[in-house]
Amino acid sequence: MSEVKYNAIVGQSGGPTSAINATLEGVIRGALDSCRISSLYGAFNGVEGMLNDSICNLTDLFVDRDDELELLGKTPGAALGSCRIRLPDVDDVQRREVYDTLFAFFKKHDIKYFFYIGGNDSMDTVMKLSRAMKYYGVDMRFIGVPKTIDNDLCGTDHTPGFGSAAKYIASTISEIVRDCSVYTVRSVTIVEIMGRDAGWLTAAAAYPSLIENGRGPDYAYFPERPFSIDDFISDIKSAFKRKTSVVVALSEGIRFSNGRYVGESAQSGAADVFGHKYLSGAAKVLENEVRARLGCKVRSFDLSLTQRCAGHMMSERDRTESICVGREAVSFAENGENGVLVCCERSSGPYGITFVPKDIEAIANRVKRLPDNFINKNGNGITTECFEYIRPLIEGRSVDIPYENGIPKHCIIKNTNKSRQI
């Protein structure tokens, strides 16, 4: 008995990562191998592309082009483009037009399987679409595929993309520590790390501090603990008793005990469509404070976008798992799952991962923070438990990537649809 085949669509949403295209590679490989999927379409700019009918046929594009598909998985940034659209409430009848458009789009292209690669906010989209399905009398499979360097998705041990960002941050800060250690004059170097609500990436910055004396920053500060300028200055003074160069890592999301972001004043108050305030500037605020209070040489900077796009420093395990997560998404959809996120569960002995589908209703719009036992007593560094959590996600060399003209070679999927908004 031959299976009835349907089409599938995949989109990418939210901030890109080094590994988001490895997950796309996994979804494409899963679709190419599937006996239930006819064509896998790629939506340009996530839901935007579905609303504008701006798509490409990924199974056609990559069939028998294994090398190009592998290169896609080693290319940072979201190859299909991304978006930050928030869908209206499903039960808001007045605003159901967007769902009408989307389900008409699915019908037009005979789409049954929907894969959305993204973080917290993107899972909100998957959840709402799987809820909306009942209004359109269709039988579809909406699957959330995790991706975020922030590692703050609930329900999963870690998120694809985190390992590569963590490897880049840990390596880079250990190199910065080497650079800063060369002079005999006292200096403070403050490095700001991404992570608005959760300190996972800052924990990665603190990681080399536990390897051997002198490899990592002297202190790290997390959004999970109230920030005190007095304690911060006191930490630096204490380090100056032992050494001349003090390096500090801190999360962009650190806040005072009154809940106010340290970096808040450095921005205009602009917020994104999800209501998140744009942050950056905590390090600059503290640079000025160190200069005023200690009078020593001080500089600050922000690793900024490099944290999420340094494809040249991909973690091998992150890449492998990111591909698997994409493949598992296809397999879960084939097995009839709907409204689920592909989650990673870590085994308790030697490192191992199993992939399980979890109900997206319990995951979307929530944030997983660093557990208490991952932050040290003084709130200025990580514990061995945290180190051991991160180690298997970054260990080994970086992924071997192809170079052309001396820089990493990338796979670029061109959007030739005229409907793309300019």
Add this chain to the structure above:
Amino acid sequence: MSEVKYNAIVGQSGGPTSAINATLEGVIRGALDSCRISSLYGAFNGVEGMLNDSICNLTDLFVDRDDELELLGKTPGAALGSCRIRLPDVDDVQRREVYDTLFAFFKKHDIKYFFYIGGNDSMDTVMKLSRAMKYYGVDMRFIGVPKTIDNDLCGTDHTPGFGSAAKYIASTISEIVRDCSVYTVRSVTIVEIMGRDAGWLTAAAAYPSLIENGRGPDYAYFPERPFSIDDFISDIKSAFKRKTSVVVALSEGIRFSNGRYVGESAQSGAADVFGHKYLSGAAKVLENEVRARLGCKVRSFDLSLTQRCAGHMMSERDRTESICVGREAVSFAENGENGVLVCCERSSGPYGITFVPKDIEAIANRVKRLPDNFINKNGNGITTECFEYIRPLIEGRSVDIPYENGIPKHCIIKNTNKSRQI
């Protein structure tokens, strides 16, 4: 007839690079192979260590430890520490005390060969010491060994350290371009690159723009051309006719036609929560300008220290040449050269380099800027000549480096001298 053996000393000075320890590796290898050098001492913190007698015996430390020596050459930052001391004028009799101390130090340790790994300012030290020799009736060899990511030393085709920094910058900005290309809303991303007086590193940022459409920044601005905000805004407007995401690279050293640095021209006007005014960099000034004039999404950041310490992205050719330059320094000293810099001359056909000694008097304290034919007519990008100059310095994969616990392994030379200033 057996040679009389003397001791040698090596120091590092100025800003560190990813390749400065590869050159140190070369000097150590040269000394270990030499039949004229007995011990090679390493001075901690350059001239400071010679003034404080804070040294280590490098030939003892690395003899029969080839793996450790190779690891040293793959470690960023100056392993012996650095300094920014400027020696007084040699003929200033009132201030000759520092020379008295230095030449007493050389005599005490039976030092004949002096190697100083550094940039412009460090070559001033080599020049002055080779001039001062006559006052102390000694026969020594003072050799300058080039290193600077800035590539602004005269007399040499390029400087060790530039290739690795260029490879990191070109690769990173091509990854940033991928990251920025994912959204459909208009945005400007401004990346500030090191190089106060010369635009070599900014040229490396512009390099991927000539590879294929979309790999590099849309525009690059150099200190060699007067900067005009009106032209800058007009460039961005013009790019917005073709695309939504505009990426711009600019040198920290760009100046207005009146000679004033863009970065010092303005404070952001904002003050932080403590009332401290921000001193902005060039990119920050222009970020505010774009926001005010175009009203689109705009962000800026500075690659900062990562440019000079990203040992994980070392250029293989830079590493090889950096080691050679160190070895050649030893060989020039053995052959009786004094007061010279080890310079690279590029052959005219397929890429090749010969090392030649050049009189340091003609090199110290001068700056080599980007030649006119390396910058395009509009002053906002590079030419094919510039691309072809950079290509052989960065081509191929990055150097294969060892990892431990998921981050690059480093060789650290511990300074156990109590005299080190804290």
